[in-house]
Amino acid sequence: MSASKLTKKLGGLILTALLLGPAMAFAEYSTLNMTESVSIIGQDMYDLHMLVLWICTVAGILVFGVIIWSIIFHRKSKGAKPAHFHENTTIEVIWTSIPLIILVAIAVPSTKTLLEYEDTTNSDLTIKATGWQWKWEYDYIDDKVADAKGIHFFSSLSKDANEARQLGANKALPEHYLLDVDKRVVVPVGKKVRILTTANDVIHAWWVPELAIKRDAVPGFINESWFQAEKVGVYRGQCAELCGKDHGFMPIVVEVKSVEDYKKWASAEKGMAAKAAAAANAASGKTYTMAELMTKGKEVYTSSCAACHQAEGQGGGPFPALKGSAVATTGSVADHVALIKNGKGIMPPFGAQLSALDIAAVTTYERNAWGNNTGDVVQPSQVK
Amino acid sequence: MSEHHAAPTGIKRWLFTTNHKDIGTLYLWFSFIMLLTGGAMAMVIRAELMYPGMQVVDPNFFNMMTTMHGLIMVFGAIMPAMVGLANWLIPMMIGAPDMALPRMNNWSFWILPGAAILLVAPMFMGGDFLSGQGPAFGWTFYEPLSGQYDKLAFFVFAVHLLGFSSIMGSINIIATILNMRAPGMTLMKMPMFVWTWLITAFLLIAVMPVLAGVVTMMLTDKYFGTSFFDAAGGGDPVMFQHVFWFFGHPEVYIMILPAFGIVSQIIPTFARKKLFGYASMVYATAAIAFLSFIVWAHHMFTVGMPVAGELYFMYATIMIAVPTAVKVFNWTATMWKGALTFEIPMLWSIAFVFLFTIGGFTGLMLGLAPVDFQYHDTYFVVAHFHYVLVTGALFGIIAAFYYWVPKWTGNMYPPLLSKIHFWFSLVSVNVLFFPQHFIGLAGMPRRIPDYAIQFADWNYWSSIGGFVFGLSQVLFLYIVIKTIKGGEKATDQVWEGAEGLEWTIPSPAPYHTFATPPEVK
Numbered sequence: 001m002s003a004s005k006l007t008k009k010l011g012g013l014i015l016t017a018l019l020l021g022p023a024m025a026f027a028e029y030s031t032l033n034m035t036e037s038v039s040i041i042g043q044d045m046y047d048l049h050m051l052v053l054w055i056c057t058v059a060g061i062l063v064f065g066v067i068i069w070s071i072i073f074h075r076k077s078k079g080a081k082p083a084h085f086h087e088n089t090t091i092e093v094i095w096t097s098i099p100l101i102i103l104v105a106i107a108v109p110s111t112k113t114l115l116e117y118e119d120t121t122n123s124d125l126t127i128k129a130t131g132w133q134w135k136w137e138y139d140y141i142d143d144k145v146a147d148a149k150g151i152h153f154f155s156s157l158s159k160d161a162n163e164a165r166q167l168g169a170n171k172a173l174p175e176h177y178l179l180d181v182d183k184r185v186v187v188p189v190g191k192k193v194r195i196l197t198t199a200n201d202v203i204h205a206w207w208v209p210e211l212a213i214k215r216d217a218v219p220g221f222i223n224e225s226w227f228q229a230e231k232v233g234v235y236r237g238q239c240a241e242l243c244g245k246d247h248g249f250m251p252i253v254v255e256v257k258s259v260e261d262y263k264k265w266a267s268a269e270k271g272m273a274a275k276a277a278a279a280a281n282a283a284s285g286k287t288y289t290m291a292e293l294m295t296k297g298k299e300v301y302t303s304s305c306a307a308c309h310q311a312e313g314q315g316g317g318p319f320p321a322l323k324g325s326a327v328a329t330t331g332s333v334a335d336h337v338a339l340i341k342n343g344k345g346i347m348p349p350f351g352a353q354l355s356a357l358d359i360a361a362v363t364t365y366e367r368n369a370w371g372n373n374t375g376d377v378v379q380p381s382q383v384k
Numbered sequence: 385m386s387e388h389h390a391a392p393t394g395i396k397r398w399l400f401t402t403n404h405k406d407i408g409t410l411y412l413w414f415s416f417i418m419l420l421t422g423g424a425m426a427m428v429i430r431a432e433l434m435y436p437g438m439q440v441v442d443p444n445f446f447n448m449m450t451t452m453h454g455l456i457m458v459f460g461a462i463m464p465a466m467v468g469l470a471n472w473l474i475p476m477m478i479g480a481p482d483m484a485l486p487r488m489n490n491w492s493f494w495i496l497p498g499a500a501i502l503l504v505a506p507m508f509m510g511g512d513f514l515s516g517q518g519p520a521f522g523w524t525f526y527e528p529l530s531g532q533y534d535k536l537a538f539f540v541f542a543v544h545l546l547g548f549s550s551i552m553g554s555i556n557i558i559a560t561i562l563n564m565r566a567p568g569m570t571l572m573k574m575p576m577f578v579w580t581w582l583i584t585a586f587l588l589i590a591v592m593p594v595l596a597g598v599v600t601m602m603l604t605d606k607y608f609g610t611s612f613f614d615a616a617g618g619g620d621p622v623m624f625q626h627v628f629w630f631f632g633h634p635e636v637y638i639m640i641l642p643a644f645g646i647v648s649q650i651i652p653t654f655a656r657k658k659l660f661g662y663a664s665m666v667y668a669t670a671a672i673a674f675l676s677f678i679v680w681a682h683h684m685f686t687v688g689m690p691v692a693g694e695l696y697f698m699y700a701t702i703m704i705a706v707p708t709a710v711k712v713f714n715w716t717a718t719m720w721k722g723a724l725t726f727e728i729p730m731l732w733s734i735a736f737v738f739l740f741t742i743g744g745f746t747g748l749m750l751g752l753a754p755v756d757f758q759y760h761d762t763y764f765v766v767a768h769f770h771y772v773l774v775t776g777a778l779f780g781i782i783a784a785f786y787y788w789v790p791k792w793t794g795n796m797y798p799p800l801l802s803k804i805h806f807w808f809s810l811v812s813v814n815v816l817f818f819p820q821h822f823i824g825l826a827g828m829p830r831r832i833p834d835y836a837i838q839f840a841d842w843n844y845w846s847s848i849g850g851f852v853f854g855l856s857q858v859l860f861l862y863i864v865i866k867t868i869k870g871g872e873k874a875t876d877q878v879w880e881g882a883e884g885l886e887w888t889i890p891s892p893a894p895y896h897t898f899a900t901p902p903e904v905k
Contacts (some may be wrong), residue, residue, distance in 0.1 A: 092661055218615075223621075240760065
């Protein structure tokens with residue numbers, strides 16, 4: 001056998017192995033297939049996925065098998081003489097009809113699952129998820145299971161993950177890296193949870209794979225979808241629609257609790273919220289020292305501002321520096337506060353996310369840190 | 385012309401040329417430069433994603449890379465390469481002396497470099513390259529995110545120019561095909577490549593104005609106080625997506641239909657057997673083109689459509705599987721009982737049939753609305769469209785290069801290097817994109833610069849595949865230059881089994897061909 005014939009033979013063999021190989025060779029690996037769902041509708045989606053995957057696999061084996069057969073046996077080097085046929089109405093009608101029939105067979109269960117998925121009626125509780133650049137805000141707006149109505153909070157990437165994900169941080173990655181938050185959404189097991197999604201700035205998408213729910217959060221519009229978790233546990237997901245710089249860093253964590261635990265959580269949460277509101281109320285009238293505001297301001301700056309304006313206020317890319325900037329030095333305090341509250345262009349408004357004390361503190365910090373040294377002290381009372 | 389005055393030489397030859405072969409060459413070189421540029425950006429993306437944690441670039445720069453990679457590959461590499469092939473081949477295939485509108489042809493090309501400069505210029509503004517001032521809103525430039533971008537006007541005008549170029553190119557192609565065929569060449573005797581381009585040109589004329597419209601609406605929203613896409617002013621951000629995908633879905637067929645034509649030329653040559661089901665190929669292409677206009681919202685299943693809309697778009701979308709399957713069956717039947725040989729263009733074409741079909745299967749899966757809720761915006765989608773656009777459209781273009789380059793230059797490609805190019809590309813492209821199916825199904829969203837630890841293994845392999853695939857295309861650049869400079873001389877027929885008018889003229893093709901139209905029986 002000549003060398004060129006051998007390479008051709010080998011080539012054909014590698015081609016075959018390569019195209020059929022991966023699916024079999026990696027079959028034991030656990031992160032190969034779609035996440036199985038704990039939501040009742042999610043299992044139907046998973047089954048549909050497997051059905052179509054198998055249909056495609058079988059169709060692929062048949063078609064690729066015929067081609068590979070030709071490659072091996074109908075080659076000129078084996079003395080094959082070309083046949084002369086180039087059309088056949090019967091066979092063409094058959095191979096147009098077969099895919100059509102398969103498609104109808106797939107469309108039936110798809111339609112059933114879709115109709116079920118889009119039926120958001122008879123829910124037991126309703127939570128509104130609002131996307132922000134780059135965190136989620138949750139409002140419990142209706143609840144038949146416990147007294148959770150009125151619970152409201154923001155949920156952002158956990159502190160340790162946020163530190164580890166900085167460029168060149170080179171830190172050990174914490175458990176559940178990028179899929180952990182500072183405050184989880186809590187829901188009861190076995191209850192139909194309706195999720196309303198909307199957004200404050202750009203389009204986001206609320207996705208938790210194990211709960212089989214993904215719905216866009218569109219500013220100015222409210223979408224609805226639902227899940228019903230059948231198993232207690234913690235389920236993790238993240239924003240699924242590109243929403244700017246930190247799109248990859250706004251996870252979603254849902255904790256499914258037993259009904260009793262959920263009720264306990266709701267009342268504890270409400271108690272804490274009442275205390276926090278009282279504290280904020282007291283804080284807004286109080287006068288703080290520069291040192292107190294600077295300490296608090298640095299905390300707020302690190303969690304809400306440093307992602308874009310950078311740790312030393314030096315800015316980067318499309319995000320302007322604050323160090324030595326007009327806004328944080330020569331500009332008026334009122335304009336500075338207004339900018340933080342209302343946002344501008346790519347910068348989201350922080351008025352609804354931060355308390356008066358937070359804004360006062362961060363304004364003070366920005367006007368005095370990194371050599372800005374204006375000496376301005378901004379009190380919460382100046383923020384309203 | 386050259387009999388009357390001296391043909392211009394040097395830079396002037398290329399600036400003022402109205403010759404379809406020169407313009408085809410310009411398009412092909414432009415697209416190659418763009419391919420390498422967009423490819424370099426893909427290398428940055430894969431370098432950042434090789435390990436979890438942020439090591440190479442900041443998130444904004446990463447987003448700029450994914451955005452520019454997509455825009456450059458779609459509008460700078462694949463589309464101009466197909467137009468370049470059309471310029472070189474359509475007149476030679478239909479026995480015409482040149483394109484119908486040669487001066488406009490020059491203008492359609494020379495708009496492109498200007499558009500490309502407008503597109504990439506913002507990356508270099510505001511200090512240094514690494515400051516990341518370029519577009520970072522994804523190649524689909526969804527509002528309202530794109531509206532936050534402060535240099536939006538550059539992007540908008542770049543898209544306008546690209547649209548002018550495409551529309552003029554398409555008008556030229558349609559005029560050439562409908563008016564300049566050799567006597568006896570009826571429509572149903574045209575080579576498949578000509579058919580697929582005729583249909584593609586109509587798609588382009590239909591959708592490029594829609595794209596121009598949507599970017600103009602963005603422009604007025606940003607600078608002139610309108611609220612097309614701003615809910616606060618009574619607009620609708622989702623309307624942006626409807627208009628964009630009304631352009632965007634036919635756009636993917638604009639990139640793949642000419643590749644269908646290319647493999648339909650190559651497979652019969654090396655099977656030494658006529659293309660099976662020529663007529664059904666033509667009808668299937670037309671059917672795919674028609675369906676491409678009425679399925680756009682399958683890109684938007686999670687956006688919150690009425691359930692009736694979701695059902696309609698699901699049914700219409702999966703229908704596309706029928707004409708696509710017919711095409712794959714026809715290629716298979718063409719090879720069946722042929723006398724196959726495996727020259728380089730045939731290797732690329734067979735790889736195309738296998739790998740494009742995989743992309744077709746995942747396309748069918750994505751078309752099913754209830755499971756798309758899990759696939760949408762994950763790496764499963766990234767894997768799908770790279771199987772269709774890299775191992776589909778790009779493999780088709782590379783196959784075309786190897787198939788027709790002996791006719792263009794009179795030289796055969798270097799056999800061993802070309803074989804290395806093929807096998808390295810084939811293996812690495814699968815190492816690059818096949819694992820992306822797995823990480824997508826396992827739950828990794830697309831367009832993120834960093835990921836949870838469970839996605840680390842496959843991302844590592846995907847990056848390794850990516851680097852090898854990237855290097856393989858640098859080898860391709862060397863092969864292209866080497867083949868232009870010299871090599872074994874090609875015969876006029878070049879391939880034993882090749883049929884068609886382009887093989888009746890000498891190799892290399894003279895500057896002017898078919899001054900007298902040939903007779904087609």
